[in-house]
Amino acid sequence: MSDILEGLNEQQKEGVITTEGPVLLLAGAGSGKTRVLTHRVAYLLEQGVAPYHIMAITFTNKAAGEMRERINHMIGFGAESIWVATFHSTCVRILRRYIDRLGYDTNFTIYDSDDQKTLMKDVCKYLEIDTKIHKEKMFLNVISSAKDELISPEEFTNRALGDYNKTRQAQVYREYQARLKANNALDFDDLIRLAVELLKNDPEVLDYYRNRFQYIMVDEYQDTNTAQFELVRLLASGRENLCVVGDDDQSIYKFRGANIYNILNFEHHYPEAKVIKLEQNYRSTQNILNAANEVIANNEGRKKKTLWTANDAGDKIRFEQFESAYEEAQFIASNIRTRVMREGYHYNDCAVLYRTNAQSRMLEEKMVHDNIPYKIVGGVNFYARREVKDILAYLKVVDNEVDDIAVRRIINVPKRGIGAASLNKVTLFAAANEMSFYDALTKAGEIPSLGRAAKKIEPFVQLISDAREHLANGSIAGLFEYIIDVTGYVEDLQLEGTDEAKGRIENIDELRNKIIAFETEHEDATLRSFLEEVSLVADIDSLDENSDYVVLMTLHAAKGLEFPNVYLAGMEDGLFPSFMSITADDSDQEIEEERRLAYVGITRAKEHLTITAAKMRMVRGDMQYSAVSRFVQEIPSELIDGVVYTPKKKFDVGYDAGGYGSSTGYGSSTGYGSSSGYGSSAGYSGSAGSAGLFGSAAYGQGGFSLKGKKTQAQKYQAKNFGTKIEKKGLDYAVGDRVSHVKFGEGEVTAINDGGRDYEVTVDFDRVGVKKMFASFAKLKKC
């Protein structure tokens, strides 16, 4: 027996050597599943399987990258021809090669959710749908779910017969799909769906790939949706050497179409499947693991398994409830400080996890304040930022001019004086002549209604064709510089000179770096391959374990990661589990999904787990008062260091009748101050003193700005009044002589009350008459 199996436990060994036939590897958190997968690959190679025939699919580029690295490390030569990729990039690679068989062009563009929204807006406008009643987002959700379930526009239409609303949705779906095709674009869901369609309908393609992928492994199988399952099923058909790895307790992407039954019913799909459970946890202390087990045990409908560990009991779980989110953040920051300063941990040993991205703001402020290096994962994707998308849109148009969304994005960025009226005329012309928007632009001179506006369009068309020429005899980086140069994009931002503009310039610089890095790493880099990579990256992919910073991210983003010190912030009912899940029609199911999320959070911790909650917190501008999360209460008190108040009543009474926090809600109706610790909002705000005081003291504008970010109030202040807001009386009057820093001395000829400020007219000796606002001019009486 080879040394490949050395150091593995019995179950892991079984997972490695059971190479033939379907295998379900139920891998609890921290049970070493990646280890099994990489050893399995090594084992396959040792058995004489060609690397070319092995495939491993993951969800994120980060996971794929890690697996690739570990495989390389273990195997070395030959490993590069093993197919390790995400679902989406796998499908892109298949489609780039064969999508022409489905009537698409192989140089298709990939639309992100932003592009989808823009496209949907156009569709709704065209179909005269009142988006006040039917939201674009709703249609996109409907379509996305349909695609996840492999329902084509035609089938959707058939199923909708007799139902007015559904028929309308079908109409939108058809139009949306038609436009995608006309733009030569695919959305994320199309990537999977069309790959499946191709494999289903084209025996030649199917044969090619299933012969190529003779041994298939799928990571995070609990997160696959119906389309992804179908893809895997097709590829594995025939040999059925399919090994899926997952943990039903960590299924947290139902909202994105993940079908938990893919894993729960795996044995049903493949009756001969071998099921192997990995239950030994190598990651966490006994106490942390026990807590996780106790919490998840409250879920029904799961594959029963109990994680155990040979690790020490470790510290108890620390729980702290604070008056406010402000104090909570303060505590977390100072606690991290202590860990680093006194206990020898590094910043990157610490992670703060929360339910919603909105919670990151307060935490970020405290990190800045305490000088703690940090990185926020999630929120706005780098490639979704306006300036980045603008530049990318130029690149996209150079690559695929049929992409109307990209063309429209940049046609008037920077301003070329081409307005909505002109664009409408071009659109009409394009529709009448059945050509793309861009083609219509190239024929602007032939559109009579345009008149003089045609002259404004010509330079744009010229720019694109010049840029294309530029690319032909240069690099992507060269093209990038060219575009920055001729559009004056960065120049304009420099002139703006605001902190915000500086931030945007930094992002553009960052984009430049990414392009250069891409070209350095890939010898055969093309514009298309760059754009493709860019459209398939997730924020989590940018996480670098070697950099010493604290990571702030959502619980969803944390899946698959581990840290010695984990902070679970905002553990409050209504926030986590979310208000939506508590009030949903299928609340039981939704709460179970939230509980799985809690389980994911707890099991990220290796050594220390700190759970925090706040009694009150600002949500959407107003105060919300919350009880400690039910999930915290599901942890046995002997595992906890800290006091968790238990409610007198069960939660299932609250939330519905008079709304959140009304006196009909949970807890005692006498409100805050009762020993239960649960207050109705009416009760709490009765003690207005503390809340009011706190509000002004803690949430004031603060003396620092966040990496160029400013609050709206600060921006307003900066823009209109410099540093002072109050309108002060003037110590000079008409006829007085005053002096100005730049213009020198002059005589005041008029003073007008302009509302918030005075408008002063001065006749300067050197430069003549100037009008200015008093608070800006800072005139001094001579």
Added chain:
DNA sequence: GGTTTGAAACTTTTT
């Protein structure tokens, strides 16, 4: 055609 302003939506999670 461009800019400013106020109202309304948003916040559960995202490849």
Added chain:
DNA sequence: GTTTCAAACC
């Protein structure tokens, strides 16, 4: 509290 989008204004 912040962002987005349209109407009103320049």
